[in-house]
Amino acid sequence: MAEDQKAKAKTEQVKGKAKEAAGRVLGNERLEAEGRAEQSKGDARQAKEKTKDVFRH
Template identity: 75%
Template sequence: MAGNEKSKSRMEQAKGKAKEATGRAVGNERMEAEGRAEQAKGDARQAKEKGKDTFRH
C-alpha cells in the first residue's frame, strides 16, 4: 500500500509540474495555479508517507 501511495505522490507532482509549465507557456494563470496546487498535494502525500515509514522502522 505504501508503495502505491508513494507512486501516486510522484505522479501528482509530475502532473502538477507539467500543468504549471503549460499554464505559464500559454499565459493561463488559473492552470498555472492548479499545477502548483497539485504539486503541493503531492508533496504533502509524500511527507505523510515518509512519516509513516519513520514510525514503521
C-alpha cells in the same frame, strides 16, 4: 499499499509541474495555479508517507 501511495504522490507532483509549465507557456494563470496546487497535494502525500516510514522502522 505504501508504495502505491508513494507512486500516487510522485504522479501528482509530475502532473502538477507539467500543468504549471503549460500554464506559464500559454499565459494561463488558472492552469498554472492548478499545477502548483497539485504539486502541493503530492508533496503533502509524500511527506505523510515518509512520516509513516519513520515510525515503521
